[in-house]
Amino acid sequence: MTDVQDRVADLTDRLAEAAVTGMTQAVWADVQPDKVQIFEPSGRTRTFKQVNDNANRLVRLMRNAGLKAGDAVALLCSNRAEFVEVLSACQRAGFRITPVNWHLKADEVSYIVSDCEAKALFAEARYPAGKVAGDESTQLLLKVAIDGDVEGFLNYDEALAPLDPSNITDPSLGNQMMYTSGTTGRPKGVYRPNPVVPTATASSTRADYNRDEHVQMCAGPAYHAAPLAFDVRASMANGVPLVFIDKWDSELVLKTIAEKKVTHMHLVPIMFQRLLALPDEVKKKYDVSHVKYIIHGAAPCPPEVKKAMIEWFGPIIHEYYAGSEGGAGFFITAEEWLKKPGSVGKRPQLLQVRILDDEGKDCPTGVPGTIYHQLPPGGGFQYFKDPEKTAKSRVGDFFTLGDVGYFDEDDYLFLTGRDAETIISGGVNIYPQEIDNELVKHPAVDDVCCVGVPNEEWGEEVKALVQLREGFTPSEELKQEILQFARQTLAGYKIPKTLDFVDELPRSPAGKIQRKKVREPFWAGRTRQI
Template sequence: MNDKDRPWVLIGDERRSTADIEARAARAARGFEELGVRAGDVVAIVLRNDFPMVEATLGAGMAGAYVVPVNWHNTADEARYVLENSGAKVLVIHADLLASMGDIAPAGTPVIVVETPPGLVEAYPSARSAAAGPVDMIAWDSWLDSYAPKAPPFAVAPGSMIYTSGTTGRPKGVRRTPPTPAQAESSLAVMRQVGGLLPYVGRMQDVVLLIPGPAYHSSPNGWLFALLRMGANVCIEPRFDARRMLERIERERVTHVLAVPTMFIRLLALGEEVKARHDLSSVVHVMHVGAPCPPHVKRAMIDWWGPVISEHYGSTEVGAVTWCTAQEWLDHPGTVGRVVDGTEVVVMDAEGKVLPPGQSGEIVCGRATYPDFTYHGDDDKRRRSARGRLVATGDVGWFDEAGFLYLSGRASDMIIFGGTNVYPAEIESELTKLPGVADCAVFGIPDAEYGEQVCAFIQPKPGVELDAEQVRNGLAAHLASYKLPRHIEFVDSLPREDTGKIFKRKLRDPFWEGMERKI
C-alpha cells in the first residue's frame, strides 16, 4: 500500500484503506436501517479489535444511531443487562464470544455474527473452537454484501454510548446529545491540544496513531474514531503485548500512542537488550490516561522515551479536562496537569464550597461547549452527579498554587479506617517500588473494630518470594501506620483486562458478600 492509499487502518497484519472501510460502513448503515434502526437508536457490538468493529461503529453513526461497545470480558448476565438496558435494536458479535456468552440478545433482536479471524484466534487461543460461528448465523460479510451503500449526506453521528463501570451497582450508559457543529469543532480543538496534533493540522495523513488496548474502553474508542475522521492512519493491536508494541512502533513509524500506566510497567519490565533493539524515534507524542501512574514508572518512561510522554485527565462524561507535558510533570511530579482551554475544574467540599489550593475534595468540572449527557434510563443519577452547571467525576484531588491538579483516588475506592480516609492509589504506588513486586491491588475489606481495613493483593516477580512483614516493613518508611495493609495475599497473577488493568472488584467482592458497602 503506497501513499495514495493513505489514510489506512492496520489491525494485526492486515491493512485496509480508510476509504474501503468507509465504503463497507455505508453498506452497514443501509443494512442497519433495513433492520429498523433509526436515528437515536442503538447498535450493540460485542467485538474484539477487528475491522468489523470499525465498520459497524462508523455504519451506525452514518445512520444516526448510537453504538454501545460491550466489554466482552463481561459475564453473560452482565452483557445481557447492557443489551436490555440500552434497548439495542441489533447485536453484532464475534462468533467465539457468542459461543461463550450464549443467548444474550433480547428476544427479537437480530444477531449478526462475525467470524473470528486468524489473528484474533492467535491472540486469544480460547477463541479457536468457535471461530467460525454457528452454521445458521447471519454472517457479517455476506450480510454487508447484500446491501448497496447508503448515500450521503449522512446523519450526525451521536457517537458511542459507553457503559461506565458501575461502582455503585449496575453500569449506566453515558448517552450524549449529538454535537452541534460548534461543539464538534470545540471538541476537536481540545483533542488537537491534548493529543499533540497541532503541528499536524492540514497534514493528518502524516499521523500514525497506535491503539494497543481494547476499543470498548471510552478513551481508545474516542481517540480511534476521532482520528479516523480527522484523516489519520491508525494501528490497532488485536491484544496488547509489550514486545510487539515496540516492534509495531518501529515498523510502522508510529507518531502518536495512547497508553495506560500498566502498559508502561510491562514495557519497562522488558530486558534491556530488548528495549535497546527498537528504534522509537518516530514517536512524537504519547498520551497516557485511565489511572494514576506511579511517579517512578512515569519518570523511567520519560528517561527511556524522552519528553514525549504527556498525560491528560477526564472522564467518559466530561472528556479531557486537564493536560500536562513531560516537562510540566517533571516540574510538578504527580500532577495530572492544568485545566485545558475552555474548561472549568474546581475542587469542592461535601457542602459544595469551592476549596482553595492545597485542600483535597471532590473534583468537579465541565465544558460549556461539550455536548450534554444523561445516564441512559437514569436521569436521577445524572441529576445527582450535577454540581450546578458542572459534573462530579467521582475522583478526589487538589490543586497546587500553580494551578496543577493532583488526584488522591476514586471516592468510591476510598477506605475509611476508623474515620480516616485512605486512598489505595497512594499505597499501590509505594508497593510497586518495593523490590520483587510485579503488581498489586489495594482496597478496603470489613473490619469489626475500624469499619474497614487495608487489604493488598500482591503479584511477586517471577522467582521472588515475599512475606507480609517484609512488605509492611518496606512500606513503613514511607506511609503512616494506618495506611499499612493489615491483610496481604500473594498471588501468581491478578485478574486483568487486556490493557493490564486489574479487575479489582473480582478480588474485593468476596470479602463484602452479604454485607452492605457501596463498591
Template sequence: MYPGRRVGEHPDRIALIMAGSRDSLTYRQLDERANRVANYFRAIGLRRADHIAIFTENHLDMVVTMAAAERCGLYYTPINSFLSVEEAAYIVDDCGAQLLVTTAAKMDVAQGFPERCPKVEYWLVIGAEAPAAPFEGFSAVIEQYPPAPVPHERLGTPMFYSSGTTGRPKAVKRQLPDVAPDEQLGIEAMGRRLFRMREGMTFLSTAPLYHSGPQSSISIGLRLGATIIVMERFDTEGFLALIEEFRVTHTMVVPTMFSRVLKLPSEIRDSYDYTSLEAVVHGAAPCPRQVKQDMLDWWGPVIYEYYGGTEANGTCGCTPQEWLANPGTVGRAFFGEIVIRDDDGNDLPAGVPGTIWFRGGNSSFEYLNDPEKTAEAQDPSGTMSKIGDIGYLNEDGYLFLTDRQAFVIISGGVNIYPQEIENLLITHPEVMDAAVFGVPHEDMGEAVKAVIQPLDPNGGTPELAQRLSEFCAEHLARFKCPRSFDFIDEMPRLPTGKLYKRQLRDEYWKDVARA
C-alpha cells in the same frame, strides 16, 4: 470513524491494519464497506437516535460497524468483550439495542444473548459462514447492499458503559448532535491540541476499542488521514517491536503498559528504535510519578497526559514540560473550569483535596435509566458536574488526583488515599502490580490492605511482605502503611488499565454488614 475527504485525497492509503493478523483496509475499502453496512441499517428500518450494540474483540469489522453507525445518526455501544453472558447481556438489554454485531470468536458468550435480550431484532456474526439462527453472517448480509453513501447522512455517536469497577456498569448518554458526519468535531480539535495528533501520522492503538479513549483516538486518526495499527491484545515486547517496524509517530497507552515495558530486561528495551515517536499519550488511570519520570528519562519529552471521563464534562491535559515543572499533575483544565469542593458543597483552596467538579463543560450527559445517579453527578445550578474523583489544585491551577471517592479508606476517622500507596508500591523492583484498599478492622473501622502481584510468580513470600513493609515505612507516614500484604498471581485489571478493585475488596467484606 468518518474519514470524509480523506477517501478522495488518498483512497489507496492503508487506513487500518491489525497488528497480529496483518489484515488491513485502505481508505477506499473502509469507506465502501461502511457504506454497505449503513445502507443495511437503513434498509432494516434503523433511524436517527436508534441503538445498536457491538460485542467483539478488536477487529476491522468492529471499526466498520462503528463507522457505519456514525453515518446513520445511531447510538452505538461497544461492549467489553471479556464480560460473562450475564454481564454483557445486561448491557445489550439495558441500552435498548435493536441490533447486535458479534464475532465467531465471541459466540460462546453471544449465543446466550437472544433469550436474555428480547429487544434485539437483528443478530450479525463476523467470521461465521453459516451461523445458527437468529444469527446471520455479517459479510453475507452486507454484501447485498451498495457501497454508495446513504442519503442524508447524519452523525452517530458512541454510548459507552462504565467499567463497573465500583458497581454495576451504567451508560453515559450524551446528546446526539444533528449534524452531518463530515463536519469538524470538537474531538478533532482536542486531539490536535491535547494529544499532538496530526494529519498523516502513524498511530499505534494498544487497547480494546470498546473503551472511550482508544475508540476516540481511532476516530480522530481516521479524520486526520492516519495509518492506524490496531493491536489485537497488548504484548509488552510486541509493542516495542511495532513502534520500530512501522515507524510509529503517535500512540496511546495506559500506565500499566509503561510499568511493564520498564520492567523488561534492559537488553530487550535497548534493542528497539523509538526515535520516530512524536507523542505518547496516556490516561484512563493514574500514573505513578516515578513510572512517568522513568519513561521521560528513557524516551525523552514525548509523554503527554490527559484526564477526563467518558461523560466528557471536562478535560485536563499536560505536556511533558508542564509535568516536569509540576511532577505528579494531570494538567490544567483544557475544557471546563475545575472547582474543588468539600462534602458540603463549599469551594476549597489550593492544596486541599476534595471532590473534583467541572464548571462550564458538558453537563448535559445522563446515566441511562438511572435518574438518581444523574442527579447526584449534577450541581443543582445545572452548571457543574462531577465523575467521582478526588483531587486538589496547586496555586497555578494544575490538578493532582488523590483517589476515587469509592476507595477512600477511613481508618480511625482519618482519610487514607490508596492511590498514593499503590503508586509507591509499583516502584519496588520486586512488584509487578499493586492494589490497596480498606478491610474490616474491629478497632479502627478499616485497616490498609495491600494485594501484590510479584514480578517473580513464585516470589510471594513472607520475606517479600517484610521487605515491602519496610519499604513503605521508609517512604510513608505510619498510618498510611499497609498492615498486611497478600499475594496474587495476576491482578484483575481490565485491558483498558483500570483496576477491578471491587472484585478484590469485596472478598474481605463479604461477611461484614457495613453501615
C-alpha cells in the same frame, strides 16, 4: 496562495463539512483510496476505500432491517477492521453506538445490549456472550456475527457482499453511549442527547497529525473510552493508518512501533511499566526515535515510571484527566509535568472546575476536596434511564466523578484520591459493590466488603474482607471455595486477589457499609492517587 496551500484549504473545508454528517471516512476514501487504513494483528489489512465501502453497506444492511436514525447499535468486537467499519457506519447513519466490553460475563453483556435498547447487535463469533445476548435481547431487529458463524446470526461478510458500497446520499451524524459502572447495581450508559462533531485536528492535546507521515497504534481494547477516542476516532478523523494490537506483549508492541513506524499512541501506566521492564538488550534492538506523541491517563502513574519513559522516548509523554462523562478535561505536557511532578494539568479556561468540601463549600488552595466539573451549555450528559444517579452526581450545573484533589498556588490540579467505592486496577474501573453482591450469595458469607489495596504493578488490586456466618470457621480451603464461587459469575479482572476473614465489618446506623474505614488501614502512610 500556492497550489499546495489551496489543496490543503480545500481538504480542510471538505473535512469540516463532512464531520457534521459523519462522512469524514468518505473524504479520506476519496483522497487516499488505496492507502492502508487498518493493520490487524492477524496481518490482514483494509484500505480507506474498503472501510468506507463496508460502512455504506452496513448502513444499508441496518436500514433494510428496519433501523432508523436515533436507534442504538451494540458492538462486541476485538481490535479489528470490523470495529472501525461498524463505528463508521453508525457515524454517518445517525445510529447510537455502544461498544461492549468483551471481558464481561454473558449476563453482563446481555444487560448492556438490552439496556442500551440496541436494535442491532454485531458480535465477534469467538465471544460466546454474543449469542447469549442475541438470544435474550428481544428488541433486536438484526444480529450479525463477525469472523465466523453463530446460530441465529447473519454472517458479516456474506450479509455485506451483495450490498451497494457507494456513499449514502442522506447521511446524519451518529451518537455514542459508553457504559460506566455505578457503585451500586448495574452499569449505566453515559447518554448525551446531542452527538459531538468529530474534528480533524487535535491541537488541544498537541497531537498535530500529518497524514503523510504519521501512524497511530491502538494497544488497548477499542471498546474502552480512551483508546476509542485517542486511537480509533483520532486516526479516523485525521486520515492516518491505525495499527491494532489485540493482546499485550511488551516486545511485540515495541517491535510493532519500530517496524510500522508508529508515531502516535495512547497507553496506560501498566503498559509503561511492562515496556520499561524489558531487558536493556531487547529495548536497544528497536528504534523508537520516530515516535512523536504518547498520551496516557486512566490510572495512577508512579513518578519514577513516568520519568523513565520521558528519558527513553523524550519529552513526548502527555497526560490527561477526564471521564466518560466529559467535563472540562485536564492536559499536561512532559515539560510542564517535570516542573510540576504529579500534576494532571492546569485549570481549564473554558469550563470551570471547583473543589468542594463535605458541606459543599469551595476549598482553599492546597486543601483537598471533591472535584466538580462544570457541565457544558445544554446540560452535557445523563446516566441513561437513571435520573437518581444523574442527580446525585450534581451540584448545580457541576458534576463529579467522585475524585478528590486540590489546586496549588499556580492553579495546577493534583489528584490525591477517589471516592472509596471505585477501584482502578491497570486502568480498568472496578466497582466493589458488584463483587460484594456476588460473594454474599455464598452460604458461608454473612457480610462482605471489597476494597482496593496497593499493588506496585497495577496501582490497586481487589481485596475482599469477609465476615462468616455462625457455624463456619476460617480456613484456606473456605477462602479458595469462596473465590471459586465468585469466578462462576464475575469477570476475571473483578475477582479478589486476596481475601481476609474478619470478625465484624463497620456499617453506618443506616446500614451502609463504611468502605472508607475498611480501606484506610491498607493505605496508611501512602497517598492513594487516581
